[in-house]
Amino acid sequence: MEPRPTSEADRLNQEFERVTDDILTKLASRFPVCTSSDEFHFFPQIPPGPSHWSRWDDFSAESIFTFGSHCQDWMRRLNALEAALHSKDQRIDIRLMRRMLTTLNEQLTVVAPHRKQPTLYLTIVGIGLAEAIETGASRFKQRLKGVPGFLLDAEINLSSVPALFNRMGQTMAQNLSAWLQALPVEDEITRSARTALGRFTTHLRAMPVDERFLLPIEVYERIATEHIGTRVSTAELEAELASEQETVSRLLRRHAAQIDPSAHWRDVVAGLKHPWPGGRPIGPFRRATDALAAHCVAQGLMPAVLPQTCPVRIETIPEYMTPIRSSAAFSAVAGHPARGGTFYIVDDAVPADYRLLTAHETYPGHHLLDTCRWNHSRNVRRHLEFPLFYEGWASFSEELMFATGFFSGPADGLLLAKRRFWRALRGRVDLNIHMRRQSLKSAAAFLSAQGMAPSQARATVARYALKPGYQLSYTIGRRRFRRLYAQCQGPGKAKHFARRILSQGEIEFDELETLLMQGGER
Numbered sequence: 001m002e003p004r005p006t007s008e009a010d011r012l013n014q015e016f017e018r019v020t021d022d023i024l025t026k027l028a029s030r031f032p033v034c035t036s037s038d039e040f041h042f043f044p045q046i047p048p049g050p051s052h053w054s055r056w057d058d059f060s061a062e063s064i065f066t067f068g069s070h071c072q073d074w075m076r077r078l079n080a081l082e083a084a085l086h087s088k089d090q091r092i093d094i095r096l097m098r099r100m101l102t103t104l105n106e107q108l109t110v111v112a113p114h115r116k117q118p119t120l121y122l123t124i125v126g127i128g129l130a131e132a133i134e135t136g137a138s139r140f141k142q143r144l145k146g147v148p149g150f151l152l153d154a155e156i157n158l159s160s161v162p163a164l165f166n167r168m169g170q171t172m173a174q175n176l177s178a179w180l181q182a183l184p185v186e187d188e189i190t191r192s193a194r195t196a197l198g199r200f201t202t203h204l205r206a207m208p209v210d211e212r213f214l215l216p217i218e219v220y221e222r223i224a225t226e227h228i229g230t231r232v233s234t235a236e237l238e239a240e241l242a243s244e245q246e247t248v249s250r251l252l253r254r255h256a257a258q259i260d261p262s263a264h265w266r267d268v269v270a271g272l273k274h275p276w277p278g279g280r281p282i283g284p285f286r287r288a289t290d291a292l293a294a295h296c297v298a299q300g301l302m303p304a305v306l307p308q309t310c311p312v313r314i315e316t317i318p319e320y321m322t323p324i325r326s327s328a329a330f331s332a333v334a335g336h337p338a339r340g341g342t343f344y345i346v347d348d349a350v351p352a353d354y355r356l357l358t359a360h361e362t363y364p365g366h367h368l369l370d371t372c373r374w375n376h377s378r379n380v381r382r383h384l385e386f387p388l389f390y391e392g393w394a395s396f397s398e399e400l401m402f403a404t405g406f407f408s409g410p411a412d413g414l415l416l417a418k419r420r421f422w423r424a425l426r427g428r429v430d431l432n433i434h435m436r437r438q439s440l441k442s443a444a445a446f447l448s449a450q451g452m453a454p455s456q457a458r459a460t461v462a463r464y465a466l467k468p469g470y471q472l473s474y475t476i477g478r479r480r481f482r483r484l485y486a487q488c489q490g491p492g493k494a495k496h497f498a499r500r501i502l503s504q505g506e507i508e509f510d511e512l513e514t515l516l517m518q519g520g521e522r
Contacts, residue, residue, distance in 0.1 A: 019077045031057045033128040042107045044383040047335040053139040056150040059114035059157050071105045093380040103227045118169025121154040126320045148196035155203050162213035173201045176320035220434040223469040229388040230476050244424040244475050248417050255414035276350040282314050284350045288358040296363045299404045300495040310340040310371045312362050316347040330361040332370035353415040356398050365394035372502040381505025389506040392477015403494045423474040430464050430471035480509050
């Protein structure tokens with residue numbers, strides 16, 4: 001029997017697969033740690049390959065130039081394919097890949113954190129080593145061997161380090177060295193890496209520094225609009241954040257009055273502290289995770305087997321990550337099919353809103369979103385995530401737990417409103433810092449005046465300087481999902497909405513709206 005002739009559609013599909021494979025392979029080869037972890041949100045996430053453990057990321061000028069040349073070729077090929085393809089799904093995939101490439105190229109050539117942020121390299125070292133530890137002693141030793149050379153390259157690449165970033169780098173390097181020292185391995189195994197970290201710290205101390213750390217305003221506007229994906233001007237973002245703050249302030253007063261009409265809402269929140277007996281806080285978070293998983297299964301938001309096939313681990317945040325990471329985070333394991341992930345918590349507290357926090361990070365928030373992404377039938381959509389979608393869904397998912405009855409009553413409503421209030425404030429502070437409306441000092445004072453501890457406020461605004469625009473993702477993304485949810489009607493609204501959203505991958509909101517209005521799941 002003669003083989004079936006290749007149709008034009010088949011040829012175009014094969015060409016798209018070749019372009020996609022070429023992009024992912026070259027990025028994984030050039031940036032192995034940044035692409036294996038979801039910590040670096042402008043990179044696609046790619047499972048480690050066979051030679052992964054012997055390499056570290058290459059941010060040399062030659063490497064960045066070569067990546068830019070590849071980008072031009074990839075964009076040309078993708079543009080030609082988009083003009084020829086007729087499938088809606090294929091065109092969405094091409095636009096997603098093109099958006100990722102454009103953003104990553106601008107991050108590396110215009111924003112250029114690899115020339116200014118020592119913490120980028122130290123985060124790569126920490127995550128790269130932690131990743132290797134999980135896979136066994138031999139790979140850990142293999143990774144350790146490359147640390148000195150990687151940090152020497154970092155010294156060459158860091159051409160202009162602002163004083164703020166320099167101080168954060170020194171703190172992080174010291175924490176990372178202490179973490180290595182505390183690992184249950186022979187001292188000799190980690191000595192060369194610790195020596196390299198000490199040398200890197202000395203280099204940072206001796207560097208000339210610049211007090212200026214802000215990007216040009218037009219670059220920040222580009223990040224907010226295109227890289228984060230809001231698609232609106234900074235003036236429109238300011239208006240939306242102000243509207244959110246005003247709306248939530250009314251909710252705070254209303255819910256607080258139901259509990260104690262004579263007290264300010266902050267005082268009412270303070271009285272809702274979870275009665276934590278002390279010891280390690282993993283227990284309450286574990287119970288909340290399991291309860292949320294059972295609820296999501298019962299509500300039909302996810303398959304019953306998912307908590308077993310894609311488990312959530314709960315661990316405390318490593319000390320070396322504290323200068324750059326907030327009080328909680330989730331990290332998915334890269335790979336198809338999905339294999340679960342880790343919910344990182346602080347080791348010294350269980351906040352009053354810990355169940356809402358758990359919903360945000362696990363079910364139906366980040367963990368469920370990442371699990372559906374890695375189980376997606378379309379290869380491209382497994383690898384790509386975007387801040388507005390990622391944080392917007394997790395923030396909205398807390399409200400979905402009210403719609404399905406997991407949370408209820410004025411206390412839960414007050415805590416949710418408080419979380420929305422702080423996200424709106426953080427978004428405004430992010431915007432104000434980078435638009436030159438607030439200094440870091442005045443921004444920290446502003447957050448302190450709203451009830452944040454002064455030391456936490458100072459650390460918080462410093463993190464915003466490292467990741468310009470990211471704080472916009474929570475409020476603006478949540479409001480996008482809320483608008484889409486309001487358009488859905490009929491019985492089982494929460495179930496059908498969640499399943500439709502989670503079945504698409506992290507596509508653009510306008511395309512998501514079109515698919516939702518068409519109905520059905522894919």
